[in-house]
Amino acid sequence: MLTPRRQVLLLGFVLFLLLGALAVFASPLSAGNLEARLQRAADEALYSVRAEDWASVEMDGQVATVTGLAPDRIAQARALEAVRRAAWAGGIVAGGITKVIDETRLEREDADFELRADLVGGRLTLTGFAPDAAGQARLDELAELRFPGRASLDVRLAPGGAPAGWESAARLMLGELARLDYGTGLMKGDRLVVTGISTNPQTVSSVRAALQQGPAGFVSTALVRTPGGSFHARIEDPALCRTAIDAALGPRPIAFSPGSASLTEPSRNMLRRAGDAFARCETAPLVVAVRADPEEGGDPLALERAGAIITAMRAAGLAADRFEASVLPGEAHSAISFSIAAAELDTQEEVREDNGDAATEG
Structure with a gap:
């Protein structure tokens, strides 16, 4: 028969084993629960960027593998970034996603290089790609110069994807967009469109003239007007028409x-x-x-x-x-x-x- 002291020791040992089992199998940071939680977070992240139709993610512990056929580079980049941010990384102990493996593919490897600038409420949102880090830095600097304290930048690297003269076109796009009250600039391949509104008729005429001449190597146009006015451009180029519709959408x-x-x-x-x-x-x-x-x-x-x-x-x-x-x-x-x-x-x-x-x- 156990003495009272040994009974207390035995009871303490049993409680220790129970708490250990609870920590391993029932804790939110247990392997199974942690992986399930991260899987839910990653799935919700893909849904938040409308990527659930083409992308899927699978967790292996704290490592996420994203697969699928991406329609374009922007959608591909947004999906990967959303999964990276789905749960705080914080290392293994903190219980977040520590690594994202990219196994996605582009639906069209020759997809048009794209850079998009949306000006709404005085704030600029710039998304798309730059072909090199130096160009990316200059583009970010220009956006901050044109829209000081009002620019949200999400320009990513896509080496070798930009047409010749892309930086001149981007500078023209941001410079003319900054003169409008609100609008959108869109580069797709070697096509460039700026569309929007200005209450100043002289500004409207000036932006139209700047885009009519356009940068070397680009086909461009401006769909700008005063409130209640109309667009005056004539677009005969199908690719430029496609870009204009995409900008307006x-x-x-x-x-x-x-x-x-x-x-x-x-x-x-x-x-x-x-x-x-x-x-x-x-x-x-x-x-x-x-x-x-x-x-x-x-x-x-x-x-x-x-x-x-x-x-x-x-x-x-x-x-x-x-x-x-x-x-x-x-x-x-x-x-x-x-x-x-x-x-x-x-x-x-x-x-x-x-x-x-x-x-x-x-």
């Missing part, structure tokens, strides 16, 4: 009410602006295609949604024969695509891939 995805072809109000306004831009294009019709989801209306709903997009763009005064509605197959990566009809091009060229969740917005 903005960085947010087009969204519908769940299970319907009813556009959200922000999307309807955005598409009206895109219609204003397309009205300046003298090209073949614009093909609007929406991906069919067999679990949500299939081809009929997809075609109805394409029609709703066209209707919203036609509010800019465009005739019905300027558009064609189409359906993307269910396995297509893009939720929505815009393209210039192939009748004018050797091959059908894509205007924009909207990789957000076009089906629903709560």
Whole structure:
């Protein structure tokens, strides 16, 4: 029979074993619980940047592996950065994501080099790529100079991807955008568009003239106007038309009410602006295609949604024969695509891939 002292010691030992087991198997920092928590955080991070359609992430302890076919470099970079920031790294003991392995691929390795600047409420958001660290630093410095204390910068490196003269084009884009009350500048490949509003008619004329001449090696235009005024540009180049529409659409995805072809109000306004831009294009019709989801209306709903997009763009005064509605197959990566009809091009060229969740917005 154990003495009272030995009973106390035995009880203490049993409690020690129980607490140890609890720490190993039930604690939030236990291997299984930690990995599950990080998996949830990483999945939510991909959803937050609208990458859940093409990217997936798998946790192995505190190491995340991201896979998928990215539509472009910007989407690829945003997804990887979102996973990196999904849970504080902080080292192994702190219980965060310590490493992200990139196993994603680009859908089109020759995708257009892109740099986008959005001026809203006096603040600049600059996203896209620079071909080298020195150019990236000069671009960041210029943005801070033009928009002191008002610039949000997310320019990443993409060696070898920029067209000749990209830096001159970027300087022109930021310089002219800084003169507007609000607007967007977009470089895609060797095409450059600045669009926006200024209350000063002289500024509007000056920006138009600057973009009409444009930087060497680039085709460019300005879709700028005074409030209540109209754009005066004529765009005959299909690639420049594509860039103008993309600039007008903005960085947010087009969204519908769940299970319907009813556009959200922000999307309807955005598409009206895109219609204003397309009205300046003298090209073949614009093909609007929406991906069919067999679990949500299939081809009929997809075609109805394409029609709703066209209707919203036609509010800019465009005739019905300027558009064609189409359906993307269910396995297509893009939720929505815009393209210039192939009748004018050797091959059908894509205007924009909207990789957000076009089906629903709560």
